[in-house]
Each structure stands twice: as structure tokens, then as C-alpha cells.
Amino acid sequence: MADIRLEGVGHSYDGGRTWALRPMTWTWQSSRAYALLGPSGCGKTTLLNIISGLLSPTVGRIFFDDREVTAVPTAGRNIAQVFQFPVLYEEMSVYDNLAFPLRNRKYPKAEIDQRVRRVSQLLGLDDHLKRRSRRLDPGRQQIVSLGRGLVRSEVAAVLLDEPLTVVDPALKWTLRSKLKEIHRDTGHTLIYVTHDQTEALTFADEVVVLNEGAIVQAGEPTELFLSPAHEFVGHFIGSPGMNVVPAEIAGGVVRVAETDVGQAVSDQEDELEPGPVRIGVRPEFARLGGEGASPGLPVRVTGVDRMGAYNLVHVRAGGHPMIAKTEADTRFAPDTEEFLHFAPDRAFLFRDSVRCGSISPLDGLDGKGAS
Numbered sequence: 001m002a003d004i005r006l007e008g009v010g011h012s013y014d015g016g017r018t019w020a021l022r023p024m025t026w027t028w029q030s031s032r033a034y035a036l037l038g039p040s041g042c043g044k045t046t047l048l049n050i051i052s053g054l055l056s057p058t059v060g061r062i063f064f065d066d067r068e069v070t071a072v073p074t075a076g077r078n079i080a081q082v083f084q085f086p087v088l089y090e091e092m093s094v095y096d097n098l099a100f101p102l103r104n105r106k107y108p109k110a111e112i113d114q115r116v117r118r119v120s121q122l123l124g125l126d127d128h129l130k131r132r133s134r135r136l137d138p139g140r141q142q143i144v145s146l147g148r149g150l151v152r153s154e155v156a157a158v159l160l161d162e163p164l165t166v167v168d169p170a171l172k173w174t175l176r177s178k179l180k181e182i183h184r185d186t187g188h189t190l191i192y193v194t195h196d197q198t199e200a201l202t203f204a205d206e207v208v209v210l211n212e213g214a215i216v217q218a219g220e221p222t223e224l225f226l227s228p229a230h231e232f233v234g235h236f237i238g239s240p241g242m243n244v245v246p247a248e249i250a251g252g253v254v255r256v257a258e259t260d261v262g263q264a265v266s267d268q269e270d271e272l273e274p275g276p277v278r279i280g281v282r283p284e285f286a287r288l289g290g291e292g293a294s295p296g297l298p299v300r301v302t303g304v305d306r307m308g309a310y311n312l313v314h315v316r317a318g319g320h321p322m323i324a325k326t327e328a329d330t331r332f333a334p335d336t337e338e339f340l341h342f343a344p345d346r347a348f349l350f351r352d353s354v355r356c357g358s359i360s361p362l363d364g365l366d367g368k369g370a371s
């Protein structure tokens, strides 16, 4: 196991015209379970292939601890990679497929048997060990591929590229918790690629969010939910995603659709420049009703989705659609006027999609009025 460090690593497939992966400096820490989350085409597979050596980056250097591996081929990197679709020897038995990576590296026979049986038991393959892989359904074949990736002990990292896509949804949950169990067991560094937020949030110690070839935020699942550092994280994580509407800073106060909603608080030491910003608040922290320090933002209710456990109340604020998540027993009705409050510690300001600040109550305890 090693820290995997990328220094200024980037990749272009078209001779530098566009970046599939923008040059980035980033360390994957040894023994952690990461989810690499992002939409289709954002560069997830490109990033994995650069780590494993299948792809040589256009720029930058790669280190495993202090050893530079930029020019080291795949075989010398000691990485186990599991792809989206089964990669196995169809004519071999399941047992032999699992044993193959170990035999290849001259593990002692007894250890091979012990490891194959351990992985087989964890992944529920015991009844299939003697069967030819060709005879298994694609989902089961993929589980064997997964097993091949997990069977070795001494790998620098296990890279999993959407490994459960072809697996039956009911089995997915089981396999994901097995993966967690295996991770606890072996302490492998895991990088698990997915574009499914639930999969990422339930699996990982740390979720790394990739968008348009760049890491926009990395953190624990709660951090990404409560404190998004980029508009994309607000949209992509959460269901429904964060509301983001245009706002304006003037005299230190944030205005939305002609209404003062709070004092602007900069994330940095220096104050926020006046001018246009965007304000984001998750539906969970957009409160409807009369309470709150300020009168709130006048909105018109346009519809209510009753979800059973909660309601999603759709509103319009000065032409901008927003959603508030309310308790199931609230009775907001379409075509009525309400006030929407931004929970002060849960509403954030964005410029060029990057978070620059938050808001504090207008009648804050610090006694500073709108100046």
C-alpha cells in the first residue's frame, strides 16, 4: 500500500486542444476507500487508467510514495483494476480465474487456495467454483472479475470502474457492503468509480467529485451535503439538488429578487466585492412560513409533491423556480403566497460556480446593520 500522488497530471486525447483531465495535483492516501463521482465523460476512466498505467498522461508526474512511476508500465505498478464489464478467461473454471493473478505472481499453493476461498466466500461464489466461467450469467461473471481484483494482498491500490453496472440491482447492495467488509479486512486503497451518488455516499470514506476533468471538491459525504464548495456539488449531490438563484451584494447585504435575505459573509479574510453572485440553498434548508429573523423572500407556491415521508413544495421567487422540502404534515397549497427563509449557516454564495461566502442573519448579534 502506498500514497498515490499526482503532480500536475493532465490528459488530452487531441494533442492539447482539449483536456479530458485538467492538470491536477492530488494525493490518494494509503488504505482509504474513495469514491470517484462524476457524470458521464468527466474523466473518471481516464484518471483510473493513468493511475494504473494503461494510459500515459500528457503532462505531469505520478508517485507511489517516493517512487516515481510515470514511465513504469502497468505490470510494474502492482495495481488491481476491475472494469465495467467482465474480464476473465471464459474457458477456465471460476476457481482458476480467481487463482490466476496469484499463480502468475508465484504465490505458494496453500496461500493461493486460502485466498481464493476467502474471496469466494465473501462474494458468494462457493457454489460456482468448479463451473466454467462461460456458463455464468454476466452479473456473476462480473463478480468473478471483482474477485480477481480483490484476491491479491500486496497491491498498491484496487481501482474499480463502475464494477456493479451489469449486476442485478438487488445484488448490488449486498456486494457493496461486501466490498466495504473486504476493505476493512485488507486495508487496500480503493478507488471506486461511479456516477451514482447513492453508491458513492454509502460506500466511501471520502468522495472525490470530478466535473469536466477537474476535482471540484473532496470530502466526507456529510461535508459534501452540508457544505458544498462548488455549484456542481450542490446540484449533483442531494435529491433534489441545491436551489441556486441569482443574487446581488450591495452594501454588504445579499438581495434576491429585490429582497434582503442576509448579510454577506466572505469565506476569505477580505470582504466580498459588491455585484452579482448566486445564492444556493438545499431544499432541506429552504424554510417556508412566517418564522425567522427577517421577513423572508416572498414566493408563490406552484405545486406540491407529496412524497410520503416529506413534501417537496415548488415555489417561484421573482421568476426563479425553487424547491423546499417540508414535513409530510405541512399543508402548503398551490397559488398561495408564502415567505421563504434561507437557513443562515446553510445558504452559500457562489461566483463563477465556486463558493465564495455564506450569509448571516440581517439582524445579527454583532449589531452590524445593513450599512
Ligand SMILES: Nc1ncnc2c1ncn2[C@@H]1O[C@H](COP(=O)(O)OP(=O)(O)OP(=O)(O)O)[C@@H](O)[C@H]1O
Pocket (backbone or CB within 6 Å): 013, 020, 038, 039, 040, 041, 042, 043, 044, 045, 046, 047, 195
Ligand atoms: N480513447 C479516447 N479517445 C478520444 N477521446 C476520449 C477517449 N477516451 C475518452 N475520451 C474523451 O475524454 C473524456 C473523458 O472520458 P472518460 O472515459 O474518462 O469519462 P468517464 O468519466 O469515464 O465517462 P463514463 O461515465 O461515461 O464512463 C470524454 O470527453 C471522452 O469522450
Ligand SMILES: [Mg+2]
Pocket (backbone or CB within 6 Å): 044, 045, 046, 161
Ligand atoms: Mg468511464
